[in-house]
Amino acid sequence: MSSDKKTLLLVDGSSYLYRAFHAMPDLRVVPGDPSSAATGAIRGMINMMQSLRKEVPADYAACVFDAKGPTFRDALYPEYKANRSPMPDDLRSQIAPIHEVVRLLGWKVLDVPGVEADDVIGTLAVTAANQGIEVIVSSGDKDLSQLVNEHITIIDTMNGKKRDVAGVTAEFGVPPALMVDYQTLVGDAVDNVPGVEKVGPKTAAKWLQEYGSLDALVARAGDIKGVAGENLRKALEWLPKGRELLTIKTDCELDGYVDGLPAMDSIAIGDQQMEALTAFYEQYGFKGLVRALGGNAAQAQPAVPAAAKPKRATQAAGPSLFDEPEEAPPAAAAPEQATSTLAYDTIFTWQAFDHWLAKIEAAELVALDTETTSLDEMLAEIVGISFSVTPGAAAYIPLTHDYPGAPEQLPQGEVLARLKPWLENPAKPKLGQHVKYDRHVFANHGIEVQGYAHDTMLQSYVLEVHKPHGLASLAERHLGRSGINYEDLCGKGANQIRFNQVDVAKAAEYSSEDSDQTLDVHRVLWPQIEANDKLRFIYDLEMQSSETLYRIERNGVLIDAPMLAKQSGELGARILQLEAEAYEIAGQPFNLGSPKQLGEIFFDKLGMPVVKKTATGARSTDEEVLEKLAEDYPLPAKLLEHRSLSKLKGTYTDKLAQLADPKTGRVHTHYAQAVAVTGRLSSNDPNLQNIPVKTAEGRRVREAFVAPAGSVIASADYSQIELRIMAHISGDEALLRAFKEGLDVHRATAAEVFGVSVEQVSSEQRRYAKVINFGLIYGMSSFGLARNLGIETKAAAAYIDKYFQRYPGVKQYMDETKQSAKSKGYVETVFGRRLYLPEINSPNGPRRSGAERAAINAPMQGTAADLIKLSMVKVQQVLDAEKRGTKMIMQVHDELVFEVPEAEVAWVKTEIPRLMAGVADLKVPLLAEIGVGENWEKAH
Template structure:
């Protein structure tokens, strides 16, 4: 019998509500009632109970009405927006579901949930019971001790006393003092002005407690010291407001501690609840019964296929009442039985060919010898046309399988591809994949052009929720409650991992056929959600699917590299690094390892006594780039170190590495474009990363000289001009901005004239530079503090410029405020084309994370719209090149720029037609402008 202590599992229900609501799309049941928060709450509670088994549990919610803190401080929480109506409608059902799940609900009038949790945790300690609190609220870190642990299910963070200290820089017993100093913007509790986490941690490290800091306030220098002295009368009240009470009277809600004993789920109540709110899969898992669809007969008349469920829940919810019938009804994605077939005979292969040739949509997946799409050779093909039914056609396995069958007896790869070629290359045969761009490369490696790309589950997930994980295993677990077989389970890990071509056929069939089957089931779950939102549907079908086909062609085209030029640059960089190394030794007075942060810290801070700008998590002085840049303003050695690091990165990442990345078969470098990586819709580039070549330095720009055109051709670069500012003008509708762009004015000169109150002709180069920083800074949410640092001016002057800017461009100020509000209300913002950019931290994150989310809310529509525009341009340009059968090829896409390789004979045509196409893909309220350059290499084309 175990004598380990029992556990009380407490859930911050009020925190869970908002996190569930904002984390999921707008799910609805068949009657149009919102169900997203309900689903999220149930899912989180079930997972939490599974991860943290406990003898006692409770879900704690805030009560309606005032608390003692409102009486103490009337402005308490006054800035918090009211609860969204759709969330308010889900509160009662959530309470019902929580009770049916077996969780006691604790709500105490006049007492906040935090204080209830604090009191229950203290009582648990008295009873000898340890406590686990599930929350995302930093305030509760003050409760942590050896018997109380916080867990954040969203981030996976677990905070014990050491974890609190690592995260905040102070132990749990100092969290109240820490919060009193920095304030709590979420609850509208002011701290000491200009005192953030770093200063608070520093003061507490020096003085120990808030009382000691207050007692020594007279000796603290600078503006923050003055602010502290001005806040001394307030700080005791701030401390009282942020202190979680642990002695509340809970008798009205909890008779005694044992009333919180875990009782398990009430299956009868849960079944009735799942049926009423349309959670099909959960109902079937619970009872084995299927949920009747009241609209089934009407839908059957409109479509031959049965009904399909919602995105993040058991299949039944649709994303919006207004679009509930817009999505074609689909079959439930959970099959009653699984049938996976190993295809190793001609008869079985012919039978599957007949199936896919008559199927309205076929899921296809490939197994290969490599993750490198340009090198991967085909090992097998899996297919699925119905949920639960799939096959695997092995064509490249080696060695005997476990049954003793000779794997060399599998069907011939050449014969299979010859028989499948007509279907694979038929544009009219719709195909579905998970990241099907990779499979297009695999078939291309064998001379087959995969056409008919109709659907891609990775892109469906990306369009629906760009901030989530889009891997198939993750999607299957999240959407289908299915634990898939992983590659590591089949092939092993690390040094002992073997290639898929060495796996026995039976195990390979189980793994590969599941991939095709799950892909089809995921599509049936997600695609109706995409269809139901017109903006998302447009982004998916008119941008993401067609651009994936274009990207595969660009990746395959690759770009020619001048390896000799890079080798010469490497040698030159190496010589300059040696000179900088010696300069560093001279400045330090001794040799040291320039790549060692520890040795650099020893030289800078222990021997040279330079000021410590900030510290690492372990408490050592930081030597990161930000610190060195600050120190370089006054000291020579940090500047030498920065220069050395910059050259070392260029050498290792580009001049040394690029020649080794040349494909031996093509003589070119082939980057991979990640289409479902950046939440804004922008592409990511890897192996090599073409997005991060530093072009602000001469050395960085010279690297682009090595990206060359072959003899008889030139490089053409076309770049959208000031695209995000133009999108800002379009979205905000500001009359002055619109007028400036419509008249073709220099926007930075126009802004300078407005801010400085001078005629455009009288604007100086310095004033224009200021205006440029302001124009671009504000669309990234730059504050007066940030602007002052950027321009090297006083903060008051920066604030004056910002105020003048908003006075002259009131539409921009209004856009920013309305966008923040919209983001807080719905949890996302949208691009001009309807792409949704989710902001999980906009309401529930910590102060810095929430502020970052607000900045992202302002900028994301512009970044996202710019991403949509460049993708539309790539599609339009590729369509033109193919229709007119030109030899010109798109070879790179970097930021807002398209790079093409153009034969001399087509150059004049491309120089005219390319910018026309880029500027006509969309009609904004301001004209789009694309600037074109040409040259023998990429750098010359600029």
């Protein structure tokens, strides 16, 4: 695009608003209130329009919507669009405000009665292009491809697709000039415009490539062989009308404009109307957008969350296509402060150090932050430290910045030695953002920090689990403050520098800002937690868990590297053998990882049935398809085994020894607390929770987790924990009785469902009952149950009905929980952890159903997560109090793993199950079981 040319940007508003509606959560003016006005599409539209304006600079711009009422196509063909579902009421109610806010954002809005949006776009695009203006159309609608030429380009910002002349030709097999002919042959199912029966994209493209145009093809219709030719000849009378319906008009008379067209000056891109936008955002409850518009220059940045500080600041991801929606829990007002006059000090002298040491010694609470050399907390060394004790004031101590011209800094060792008494004093309350990381960093320098009273990441996790928990997001969301981006300091990718190479002045501002914002965020979030006893309990549990997890991570687990090397060799040999066997079955060598080659061999050469297709119409060979085909064919079974073993080798047997500390032979995983919305932990570097224990090879990997000489491994976990929680929550008498009497609950369920005595239950009936018990916890449908059991759907539905007849309390719990979730917008665990369900009132059926299933299951998963954390904390407290040599070395799902000196084995076998069973008083007894062995696998 030449720089002297003007650009017109046209937005397919109708395409945008549907995308916004379906992609965003079910937001409301009053969060969680289904009777309140819907706002999700409005918010999504705002984000999309703001993003597009930043990404595509333009001189002129218009957003074009379909107007109400019929068009010429309806008169030409009454069945036009007859199959379209009516617009959902929640979307219809957002149309007028969407038009309004798009105008306020500086866009010309067009909705021309009697003319479809595509035709308005076509007319404007062609007219502008004829005047030498470059035209960009933003839409996901492939129909607009017929407009493309050297001056008109279609972009789809949702998937990064660009449809210029080459792009259209590559995608459809014909150039833009033949797109109308192509569409006429294929038809348009969405608009109910028939094409030629059984003629798809490949045939249409092939014919047009061969004959040059639809007219030429029609003239030679008698030459076309087979069924396709017969269908073409049947459609000859229809094709002219089909082409007329599908052709975008480029010469519409747009009433109200000079010569039927708007003057370009009338659609020049405009400024945002700030005052009116503020009022609009306030009306629809968009608090974050209001804050982004108001305040100082830093606050007036576009409402796009800044990148999180790369200090393993564990976050839950927000919606992938849009900025985060407004917060569900009501936020307290930000404290009054003069953030526009920040007072940040950089400490270069002992006099300044002593001044700030006196400040932190006297302060009631100190926000503390470290800057380091690494994201790996076990290796990271301190580059600098910052503190904040009052809003708007902070200080940074640079210690090891090392670049040409770097100022002289206080010696790291002496600074840390003088800070150590305060850092290790439990009576001096401290605050941080992801304090577990900072604890490791200080420990790397021989300092065991005590007195961490608060963690803003965990405060956010407890209050708003479904939101991002990084400091940048928290400051933006709760303070309306934007901060310095880490990548602005250090760069990206291969060119990224280490923090010790960052200019001290910039580093001081960045780190001081982090401590200052952490203190401010705490002052907003903590009062909300403190005012709610349940949330206070969960927050205290998370803080105690953070302390215990720090200990677990620090301990690490010993790895038998030679055993892993032996397993890798054996797996490698088996993988090669599987490849050879696959080649033999296929009758040729092929790439086992190529979906295209797999499709050709499976379906073309070996004649296997097509199970399903991908979104693009290709024949799928994904895991689900392989599992289905493996029931009847040997090749898919070989491929499944090959994939499983390759993953096991690459992820575990090859990598675990590499991740071990070379001095100790121990692996130190990282447990992320603030990720799973249910409260469960996630493990990474390495991920200890995904070792595939259902296969013999996977279980062998656990054999490499060992104890040093003189010690053994012990593994303790809860028995049937989620079923026990279901019994407690639902209060179902039959389920409670089964657990109280110590019955085999699956056998008891089988007796109830199949109408036999417990003694008469067969192993097959017990297996069915086990699937039903666990399936219903996860909201499994009769279809899902049928698939799991390999039976008819009707039979599965009958089992579910019988189950609910025998356990009416479970059915009542499920119904009441769904209704409660719909009214509140969240569910709770037994202990009060809130689990938000943004889609529970969504007009999108599949999303709503998914949220309803989560509403039933989340309290059980979340309560199980709470229980294992309570156990982890309690056991560690007792180990410390009794000065035991036993170390907790892993937490995996509902399991705690220990390294136990042989002299303490008897104590561990007795006391740890007792401690775990006693952490909560439920309506059914908790049962913890423990095993001991020379390695993790043998401890099961």
